[in-house]
Amino acid sequence: MENFDLDGELDKYQPIMFKYAVSLTHDYDDALDIVQDVNYQILKNRDKFESRQYSLKISFVFIRNRFISLMRKSKILYIEQEMEYNVQVENNMILYDYDYILNLINKMDIPTRVLIGLLIQGKSYKEIGNILNMKEGTVKSRIHNIRKKIKNQLPEYFQ
Incomplete structure (x- = not known):
């Protein structure tokens, strides 16, 4: 059985992986980060890939999953920030609303x-x-x- 060059295979597929990541993120830097994370995970788990031929399909799956994970994290972060802002606004508005409406009712x-x-x-x-x-x-x-x-x-x- 011939030696499998995982590094060579990864290098060969980098442009395709990067284009796919850009198509998902629409951002050069985010795509670069995703591809770098995927490459790191593949190389970190090298023993799982060297036993059989590396498939480009698995890179696309990893990229898509990493993108989804990042989107979920950013959405959760956005929702948490939005909720915190809304609570601050509501806390400031409650007293004003209460006094204003109480005055309206008293009239x-x-x-x-x-x-x-x-x-x-x-x-x-x-x-x-x-x-x-x-x-x-x-x-x-x-x-x-x-x-x-x-x-x-x-x-x-x-x-």
Whole structure:
């Protein structure tokens, strides 16, 4: 059986591997990193490849898998950064929103504030109707009108 030259085979396929990596990443540096990582893994596990002929197909599989792994990591990192940013924005906005909306509610007439208070307590339309001595349909109608009024006064929150 003749000696198998893994280094020679890898050198021969480098341009094809690099083109494939560029087609996946659309970035020269990322493609170079991926091909370098794949070459390192192949050479590190040399004993698994020298026992049989090296196949170019396995390089494409390794490149694709490395690309997918990097994309998942970057997506997870992006999602974590986005979530952290959103939490910071939400924490800063919560107090402003709370004060603004509380002030808006305080400007409403007393029956409307009572209705909103009962809603906040989690009462059903039927329960609110019993408490305020109204029909359930009247409660629904008034709540609808309150929501409409709030939406008109806070259009930036209901786009």
